[in-house]
Amino acid sequence: MAKATFDIGLIGLGTVGSQVAERMLLWGRQLSRRAGVELCLRRVLVRDINKRRSIEISPELLTADPSAILDDPSIDVLIEVAGGNEPMHSYLERAILAGKHVITANKVVMATHGPELLDLAAEKNVDVYFEAAVGGGIPLISAFRTDLQANRIERVSAVINGTTNYVLGRMASAGISLKEAVSEAQVAGFAEADPSDDIGGFDAAYKLAILASIAYEIKVRPQEIYREGIEGVEPVDFRYARELGYAIKLVAHTQRHPGRVEARVHPAMVPLDHPLARVEGAENAVFVEGDLVGQVQLIGQGAGGRPTASAVVGDLVDLARSIRRGVQTRPSFSFDDRIGVIPMGEVETRAYYRIRVDDRAGVLAAISRVFAEEGVSISSVIQKDAWVQDHTAELVVTTHPSRDSNLQRTRERIAELDTVRAVSSFLRVF
Amino acid sequence: MAKATFDIGLIGLGTVGSQVAERMLLWGRQLSRRAGVELCLRRVLVRDINKRRSIEISPELLTADPSAILDDPSIDVLIEVAGGNEPMHSYLERAILAGKHVITANKVVMATHGPELLDLAAEKNVDVYFEAAVGGGIPLISAFRTDLQANRIERVSAVINGTTNYVLGRMASAGISLKEAVSEAQVAGFAEADPSDDIGGFDAAYKLAILASIAYEIKVRPQEIYREGIEGVEPVDFRYARELGYAIKLVAHTQRHPGRVEARVHPAMVPLDHPLARVEGAENAVFVEGDLVGQVQLIGQGAGGRPTASAVVGDLVDLARSIRRGVQTRPSFSFDDRIGVIPMGEVETRAYYRIRVDDRAGVLAAISRVFAEEGVSISSVIQKDAWVQDHTAELVVTTHPSRDSNLQRTRERIAELDTVRAVSSFLRVF
Numbered sequence: 001m002a003k004a005t006f007d008i009g010l011i012g013l014g015t016v017g018s019q020v021a022e023r024m025l026l027w028g029r030q031l032s033r034r035a036g037v038e039l040c041l042r043r044v045l046v047r048d049i050n051k052r053r054s055i056e057i058s059p060e061l062l063t064a065d066p067s068a069i070l071d072d073p074s075i076d077v078l079i080e081v082a083g084g085n086e087p088m089h090s091y092l093e094r095a096i097l098a099g100k101h102v103i104t105a106n107k108v109v110m111a112t113h114g115p116e117l118l119d120l121a122a123e124k125n126v127d128v129y130f131e132a133a134v135g136g137g138i139p140l141i142s143a144f145r146t147d148l149q150a151n152r153i154e155r156v157s158a159v160i161n162g163t164t165n166y167v168l169g170r171m172a173s174a175g176i177s178l179k180e181a182v183s184e185a186q187v188a189g190f191a192e193a194d195p196s197d198d199i200g201g202f203d204a205a206y207k208l209a210i211l212a213s214i215a216y217e218i219k220v221r222p223q224e225i226y227r228e229g230i231e232g233v234e235p236v237d238f239r240y241a242r243e244l245g246y247a248i249k250l251v252a253h254t255q256r257h258p259g260r261v262e263a264r265v266h267p268a269m270v271p272l273d274h275p276l277a278r279v280e281g282a283e284n285a286v287f288v289e290g291d292l293v294g295q296v297q298l299i300g301q302g303a304g305g306r307p308t309a310s311a312v313v314g315d316l317v318d319l320a321r322s323i324r325r326g327v328q329t330r331p332s333f334s335f336d337d338r339i340g341v342i343p344m345g346e347v348e349t350r351a352y353y354r355i356r357v358d359d360r361a362g363v364l365a366a367i368s369r370v371f372a373e374e375g376v377s378i379s380s381v382i383q384k385d386a387w388v389q390d391h392t393a394e395l396v397v398t399t400h401p402s403r404d405s406n407l408q409r410t411r412e413r414i415a416e417l418d419t420v421r422a423v424s425s426f427l428r429v430f
Numbered sequence: 431m432a433k434a435t436f437d438i439g440l441i442g443l444g445t446v447g448s449q450v451a452e453r454m455l456l457w458g459r460q461l462s463r464r465a466g467v468e469l470c471l472r473r474v475l476v477r478d479i480n481k482r483r484s485i486e487i488s489p490e491l492l493t494a495d496p497s498a499i500l501d502d503p504s505i506d507v508l509i510e511v512a513g514g515n516e517p518m519h520s521y522l523e524r525a526i527l528a529g530k531h532v533i534t535a536n537k538v539v540m541a542t543h544g545p546e547l548l549d550l551a552a553e554k555n556v557d558v559y560f561e562a563a564v565g566g567g568i569p570l571i572s573a574f575r576t577d578l579q580a581n582r583i584e585r586v587s588a589v590i591n592g593t594t595n596y597v598l599g600r601m602a603s604a605g606i607s608l609k610e611a612v613s614e615a616q617v618a619g620f621a622e623a624d625p626s627d628d629i630g631g632f633d634a635a636y637k638l639a640i641l642a643s644i645a646y647e648i649k650v651r652p653q654e655i656y657r658e659g660i661e662g663v664e665p666v667d668f669r670y671a672r673e674l675g676y677a678i679k680l681v682a683h684t685q686r687h688p689g690r691v692e693a694r695v696h697p698a699m700v701p702l703d704h705p706l707a708r709v710e711g712a713e714n715a716v717f718v719e720g721d722l723v724g725q726v727q728l729i730g731q732g733a734g735g736r737p738t739a740s741a742v743v744g745d746l747v748d749l750a751r752s753i754r755r756g757v758q759t760r761p762s763f764s765f766d767d768r769i770g771v772i773p774m775g776e777v778e779t780r781a782y783y784r785i786r787v788d789d790r791a792g793v794l795a796a797i798s799r800v801f802a803e804e805g806v807s808i809s810s811v812i813q814k815d816a817w818v819q820d821h822t823a824e825l826v827v828t829t830h831p832s833r834d835s836n837l838q839r840t841r842e843r844i845a846e847l848d849t850v851r852a853v854s855s856f857l858r859v860f
Binding site: 019023027031033034131136137138139142143146147148149150151278290292293294295296297298299300301306307309310311312313314316317318334 | 453736740
């Protein structure tokens with residue numbers, strides 16, 4: 001490379017962007033030494049250039065015009081930390097087409113368009129780095145890309161949404177409702193004003209799509225992932241879970257099967273002695289199992305400005321080193337199109353049912369018959385609370401592994417029984 | 431590179447070597463695709479070419495002559511998984527001088543000569559990879575080398591010796607002696623016939639020297655690391671530890687201070703709610719704290735043929751990719767010579783003393799006076815077991831943080847008191 005500097009355009013100056021800019025401005029010499037080339041932040045795209053900022057940044061770096069970065073041939077790399085699908089997807093595509101390298105923290109774009117962007121980048125001889133898109137500063141993408149390359153990845157199980165983990169943790173420890181716990185999380189800065197992306201499991205599904213795609217080298221789309229949020233989990237479920245020896249977590253799980261993979265995000269009862277049960281607060285934990293390495297656990301802060309900036313700037317140093325060393329292109333991931341995702345109905349899992357029933361003889365017989373007819377083997381039945389005033393009681397049933405479609409049909413049929421008031425809760429057991 | 435293949439010489443065909451060879455032979459096509467170049471295992475150096483092997487390997491690959499690899503110009507990379515200082519150190523040096531890349535799992539050589547080998551490799555435009563030298567297949571070296579480059583590393587705390595962790599775990603759960611637990615570990619395959627390298631903390635000190643060197647970019651020699659083995663830990667200490675809310679672990683810890691670093695390996699009382707306390711069996715866990723990323727935990731199987739082979743072959747794929755892409759040299763680590771290791775005496779830590787005393791009035795006053803005179807503040811004193819037959823009792827004292835030299839002097843002075851039979855145990859509190 002004839003150029004003496006490596007020139008950077010940044011899109012976004014919010015929580016993550018300001019940390020990225022600050023590290024580059026205050027640590028420039030150190031980073032340039034590590035990268036082996038001078039790193040220069042040339043332009044920052046913001047919505048409002050007059051807005052007051054938490055960091056000191058020279059006003060002439062700021063622009064509100066995307067083309068000031070995208071169409072400036074002197075910019076070598078685009079760092080995008082603004083988030084959301086459009087216009088960011090188009091910006092990244094434009095940058096790649098213009099021969100710029102891309103570093104992004106954008107899980108929506110990478111989950112939805114990642115394979116195409118990586119293919120395009122390979123064609124244009126540039127790189128796309130996205131370590132920050134999953135798990136904040138935890139080394140994940142790089143682990144799959146280099147460290148675990150000698151392995152066939154068998155499964156990935158993760159708690160990768162800090163908001164829901166914080167919320168579920170508060171519900172478990174304080175016995176409060178989902179709504180109260182979400183309010184607390186918002187006050188504590190662990191949930192957004194509109195938390196539906198997190199609570200609904202969408203965020204986790206995006207991240208799992210990225211992890212599964214690179215773990216198996218296949219194209220896993222977010223919409224192919226079975227997704228269920230935590231809206232249905234009630235305070236009493238935590239009490240029963242504890243009594244049965246479980247914690248409740250929003251689990252993202254993917255597993256290799258012959259010719260296909262399983263990929264799902266849903267709340268699950270996790271045995272208390274399983275390390276995933278111990279992931280606390282807004283922490284993220286990703287457990288990878290490879291055929292040679294066995295199980296590797298990677299744990300850390302999965303979100304927030306500083307951890308995410310750590311991944312973004314780490315990517316930048318790594319990228320700049322390759323450039324300095326005259327690397328034309330990094331190996332693009334290759335994606336095998338023949339391997340698809342198993343429909344959830346065919347996945348084998350265990351389940352927990354909480355059922356409100358009439359408190360009288362014969363109820364259990366009727367319920368058991370449905371389980372038997374659907375071929376679902378019961379592991380335990382416990383009668384929990386009873387209410388004298390309306391002569392109802394609560395039954396908790398856990399099952400042995402069965403096909404999810406049978407578990408679901410069982411659920412529907414039980415709800416229709418005369419003696420059953422409601423299936424108040426249905427959770428899979430991990 | 432004009433050559434169509436990437437030719438490999440392997441030294442060692444034991445537990446790790448046979449797994450490396452097997453993966454290369456059975457998975458050749460897959461690995462070559464990932465590496466982007468055909469990987470060929472050309473020669474394997476063994477002590478006895480006629481020995482029966484657990485893997486099928488063509489006899490013409492085997493040689494007992496080091497120069498068949500080291501002096502063969504067609505060999506591009508030397509993989510060394512034999513272990514031990516000499517002759518391996520000389521072999522690696524010879525290979526580098528001959529312009530070969532090196533991948534090694536050798537912690538002794540990397541801890542003792544790593545910085546020099548890396549400098550020499552930079553000079554000769556070749557690479558030295560050593561992911562397998564610490565923590566088996568856990569991505570550690572690569573995390574420091576790339577993912578955490580945007581951080582100032584503040585501290586690294588680890589359980590990085592599986593043998594001692596297994597032994598301490600058995601002592602804790604079964605109440606058996608060190609000797610018995612070591613025998614069990616040997617039967618279970620977690621300890622070698624001569625376990626002194628592990629039990630004495632030498633293995634952990636080698637690994638910590640490597641981690642500290644790359645974490646801070648300084649040269650930390652194994653002999654600069656304060657090292658204490660687990661020989662002095664007795665079964666009763668586990669009982670007291672549990673009562674006080676601690677586990678006992680062999681901890682490897684390093685921490686940044688202004689202009690210097692702290693680096694030490696010793697058995698320590700770890701609070702039960704600290705994640706290091708939960709590391710079980712032969713597992714390894716490394717906790718890294720960076721100023722941006724916060725704490726990252728990396729956990730997995732730290733030893734064994736398959737996990738170590740995962741790291742070695744992962745390094746190989748990564749290295750081969752760089753070669754294919756025409757990279758002249760990877761960035762060598764740069765080591766700052768001005769930063770040294772703090773002598774243990776100056777390190778601040780908390781301590782636990784188990785003291786056998788005469789069971790009579792005034793004993794505690796005498797002991798307390800020594801603590802006070804040494805400026806060591808006592809956190810708790812508990813009288814534990816008493817023995818009627820010889821009128822002795824056991825006192826357990828825990829302290830607030832003090833300089834280690836004061837803690838040691840206190841220990842010596844207490845042992846000399848008339849009313850004290852012995853300081854039976856001294857452990858630092860993490």
